[in-house]
Amino acid sequence: MPGLFATLKYVRYSRNHCLLLKHSRFSIMKVLSVICLAILALTNAADVKEEEDVLVLGNDNFDSVIESTKFILVEFYAPWCGHCKALAPEYAKAAKALKEEGSDIKLGKLDATVETSVAEKFEIRGYPTLKFFRDGKPVEYQGGRTSTEIVNWLKKKTGPPAKALSGVEETKEFIGAQEVAVVGFFKDQESEGAKAFLETAASMDDVVFGITSDDAVFTDLKVEKDNVVLFKKFDEGRNNFEGELKAEAIKTFIQGNQLPLVVEFTQESAQKIFGGEIKNHILMFINKKAGDFGQKLEEFREAASGFKGKVLFIWIDTDQDDNVRILEFFGLTTADVPAIRLISLGDDMVKYKPADRNMDRDTVKTFVQDFLDGKLKPHLMSEEVPEDWDKNPVKVLVGSNFAEVAKDKTKGVFVEFYAPWCGHCKQLAPIWDKLGEHFKDNADVVVAKMDSTKNELEDIKIQSFPTLKYFPKDSDEVVDYSGERTLEALTKFLESGGKEGNGPTEEESEEEEDGEELSPEEQEELEKQAEGEAKKEEAKKDEL
Known part of the structure; x- marks a missing residue:
């Protein structure tokens, strides 16, 4: 906060400055109130605990830190989250690097499982979630997870789109510090080509850009005319742009060369x-x-x-x-x-x-x-048809028997497309079994289910779980069910031939829009269960 320190210094030591204040349109009281507020902000910042150069945020200090810090990246994490644990050392390294540079950019973290008020305010649904605050306004972090990628992304968001490079040594240091670096060589940085380059640089967060007009750099790096060069520490090491210097063409060139072969x-x-x-x-x-x-x-x-x-x-x-x-x-x-x-x-x-x-x-x-050349046919996964697929009230469908059962026009067929690890599917399972039991003696109705993680269909694409689809009797129509997932509502829907009870509840509409939402503890437990089930399957295959 250099402006504050300068003000304090001048009020204390400069007689001329005090006279200037006296004759200005601001009163001494107003100046002192501004100073007091600034000192209060400094006191708040000083009180914030740091762990490995990362500010520790909570319900009590979050707002004051965000308001008093121009640039801050905040990680919302959960202590048990594996991805959060993997990110932690890189995040700390990034914070340290910025601090050692004297940067105004800060990094903070908040345990969203404890500091729930802030987490709920920003609708944190997964971990880690990173948000970048500029003057208190949040945007989603869209950079990488290494310390270098974090620092580069933050510098891009807080500084010019391309770093001005002067001299051979500075340019080579810039290139050498990055896995991938893109340098624009432009004698006239107001040219249309340079403007297109800077436009591209501003639109890409995952690459570091530099720009130079230094003749010595052109000569040393063997660039004969205005151009864009991508330097990388893999494959051929360098790619020179060819073609007209337009923003879209430059972006396509970078995207096509920034990854290894x-x-x-x-x-x-x-x-x-x-x-x-x-x-x-x-x-x-x-x-x-x-x-x-x-x-x-x-x-x-x-x-x-x-x-x-x-x-x-x-x-x-x-x-x-x-x-x-x-x-x-x-x-x-x-x-x-x-x-x-x-x-x-x-x-x-x-x-x-x-x-x-x-x-x-x-x-x-x-x-x-x-x-x-278009010679291949798509591969659709399918399990083998279980011997007892129709033994229970809820029939078990796989890719190879789906059409035969679900598209049988002599019956109305209601199918749940599920994933074994899905929390909402697990909640629906006992209700779905009861629905099957209710209609088991009805020759016109079939209640069925299909594991969509192991079975695929050419004409039906499942985007979320559970997905419920009804195939009416004597019809080619497919009805997407979005009503309440209660036995009463599902029964009413089936008894009406798919004509009644198919209206989304507010809660389920949000689930459909946002995808499956589980508590952190549920998600961790389900992931463990899924891993355990996968290991059991592999063990069975090994035995066979």
Whole structure:
């Protein structure tokens, strides 16, 4: 707060300044009141506890710290959260780096499981949630999770979009400090090309930008004319922009070159993977500790070289607990790896599976080229039909028997699409069983369920759990149920042939919009249960 210190100094020591105040339109009392308020703010800041250079915030001090700090990033965390624990050392490193630089940017943290008033005010639903406050106004943090990425994102948000670089040494230090750095070389920084570059820099939070007009830098880095160069510590090391210097073209160039030819899927890389322009991804699931890991990764890399800019090549370490859900999403377990899958991201995510398990370079290249040529059919997951699928009142559907049962026009069929780990599905389960029991002797009605984490349908895409769909008798119509999930409401809906009782409650409308919301304790417990169930399944397969 340099302005405050300057004011205090001048009021105390400068006779001329006191005379100036006396003859100004401000009264001495007003000046003193401003000073007192500023001193109070300083006192509040001084009282805030720090842990590893991170301000510890709570219900009592949150508002005062936010109001008295121009720039502050706040992490809302839970002590039991694994991702929060992984973030903690990087977050502390970022706070330390900014403090040592003398930066005005602060980092704070708040235990959302204890300081619930603030957490509720900002509608914190997951952990960690990071919010950046500029002059008290919050925006969502959208940067990475390493200390360097946190610092870079904050500097981008609080400073110019591109750092002004002067001299060869400063420019090389800037480039050398980053995994990826983009430098604009412009003799005239008011040119249209420079403006397009700065526009791009302002729109991208996950890359660090610099700009220079220094002739010596042009010469040393072998840049002959105004241009944009991406420097990186992997693959070819450098990419020169080619084409007309337009903002959209520069952005596409950066997105196409900022990731390695083959990238590991991690918490840090996920944002760049999903936020990039390339929506076709081929995934290699492999245990990094496997003896042939290096060989398979190298063959995967060789296959990737011919598809740059068309298909993103990603490998996933199946030894990491965080990646269990990704395996599940593709219908895989650790017993199935190494394995290859391809996914096309769009309005509907479409998956593709190779014809065999061969993973050599030529097989992978052929698989990808066949996909680009439109020769592949989508792969839809399906479990085997259980022998006792129709034994109980609630029938068990899988991908391969779904059409036969659900689209049988001689009956009205009510299907719950669920996930085993879903808390709301678990709450609905006993009600759904009672619904099946109620209609078990009705020849015109079928109550059924399908595990949508293991079964997929070509014409029905499930986006949230549970999803309830009714297939009326003598009709091709599909009715999405969004009414109350009570036995009474569900019974009334079925008895009316899907015509009554299908209205969303306010609570369920919010659930549909925001996705499944569970308490932290519920979510942690369900994740443990899911992991336990997955391990049991793998053990059964091993026994077989």
